[in-house]
Amino acid sequence: MNASYVISSPSQIEPQHILSINDFNRSQIYQLLEQAKTWVNSTDELIAPAPLLANKTVINLLFENSTRTRSSFELAAKRLGAVVLNFNAGISSVRKGETLFDTVDNLAAMGADLFVIRHPEELAPAKVAAHLGQKAWVINAGDGCNEHPTQALLDMFTIWRYKNDFTRLSVAIVGDIKHSRVAHSDLQALTTLGVTDIRLVGPVELLPTTPLGSHVSLHQDLQKGIKDADVIIMLRIQKERMQAAALPLATDYFAQYGLTTDKLKFSKPDAIVMHPGPMNRGVEIESAVADGEQSVILRQVTFGIAVRMGLMVRLLT
Ligand code: NCD
Numbered sequence: 001m002n003a004s005y006v007i008s009s010p011s012q013i014e015p016q017h018i019l020s021i022n023d024f025n026r027s028q029i030y031q032l033l034e035q036a037k038t039w040v041n042s043t044d045e046l047i048a049p050a051p052l053l054a055n056k057t058v059i060n061l062l063f064e065n066s067t068r069t070r071s072s073f074e075l076a077a078k079r080l081g082a083v084v085l086n087f088n089a090g091i092s093s094v095r096k097g098e099t100l101f102d103t104v105d106n107l108a109a110m111g112a113d114l115f116v117i118r119h120p121e122e123l124a125p126a127k128v129a130a131h132l133g134q135k136a137w138v139i140n141a142g143d144g145c146n147e148h149p150t151q152a153l154l155d156m157f158t159i160w161r162y163k164n165d166f167t168r169l170s171v172a173i174v175g176d177i178k179h180s181r182v183a184h185s186d187l188q189a190l191t192t193l194g195v196t197d198i199r200l201v202g203p204v205e206l207l208p209t210t211p212l213g214s215h216v217s218l219h220q221d222l223q224k225g226i227k228d229a230d231v232i233i234m235l236r237i238q239k240e241r242m243q244a245a246a247l248p249l250a251t252d253y254f255a256q257y258g259l260t261t262d263k264l265k266f267s268k269p270d271a272i273v274m275h276p277g278p279m280n281r282g283v284e285i286e287s288a289v290a291d292g293e294q295s296v297i298l299r300q301v302t303f304g305i306a307v308r309m310g311l312m313v314r315l316l317t
């Protein structure tokens with residue numbers, strides 16, 4: 001069973017390395033959201049922070065492609081005055097056979113305080129964290145299909161910003177739930193925050209097969225799945241994480257699961273539409289919806305910087 005499907009009780013220990021959304025209990029998530037809020041103004045723009053991370057060194061160690069997450073961590077760290085190194089695995093000694101631990105040990109010896117790690121292998125950031133102990137902190141920026149805790153936290157910030165009371169919300173997550181680390185972490189975060197109606201929507205082969213609790217329902221029909229929803233989180237088909245045979249045709253997929261202006265009408269009139277990016281327009285989402293009034297997709301990106309600033313301040317100060 002995929003570890004991220006297990007609804008476990010959050011650890012009472014103050015988290016150090018940030019590896020899983022399960023490292024946070026409800027009050028710890030709210031503390032972080034409150035902290036991030038201090039850096040966002042009333043028109044949803046970022047406020048310049050004090051240089052709380054001057055003299056700290058953050059190393060982005062991303063072994064997978066990334067646009068938003070890498071840039072977001074880099075800008076968040078730089079806004080706080082940290083020195084940031086973007087390690088390029090493609091032109092490094094990793095190509096000469098160096099192990100991940102050796103790479104990390106060398107970068108730690110150069111004074112790294114924090115590693116932001118994305119890796120195709122599940123639990124790779126956790127292994128690095130165990131190896132480093134307290135020499136430097138690790139933030140998991142996505143490990144295979146498993147978890148993406150910082151995306152979940154910025155998603156929770158976005159929902160909180162527009163909807164406030166989590167316990168009264170209906171939230172639909174639509175698409176490739178099975179292979180999406182964002183879905184896995186979002187599901188846990190929504191559960192921790194007390195959401196009682198979470199709908200996972202998609203073709204049966206992309207839905208989880210393990211029991212998730214009475215607050216989670218599975219839907220193969222998009223209209224039913226998003227009916228009267230307050231929040232719709234759209235996901236990309238994770239082509240790189242599945243067998244070619246299991247891939248639905250883009251046109252068929254759009255016809256059944258693509259979120260269009262017409263289908264969006266089944267949800268609440270003030271529903272918000274989210275997407276972690278990268279979006280595939282015309283596959284899971286119509287451009288008119290992605291760019292429409294109910295879309296908060298670019299706000300998520302802005303809020304991601306504030307949330308990551310909060311996480312780094314929590315770890316490094
Ligand atoms: C996601 C990821 O990499 O898991 N993107 C992101 O970090 N914003 C989602 C995806 O790849 O579809």
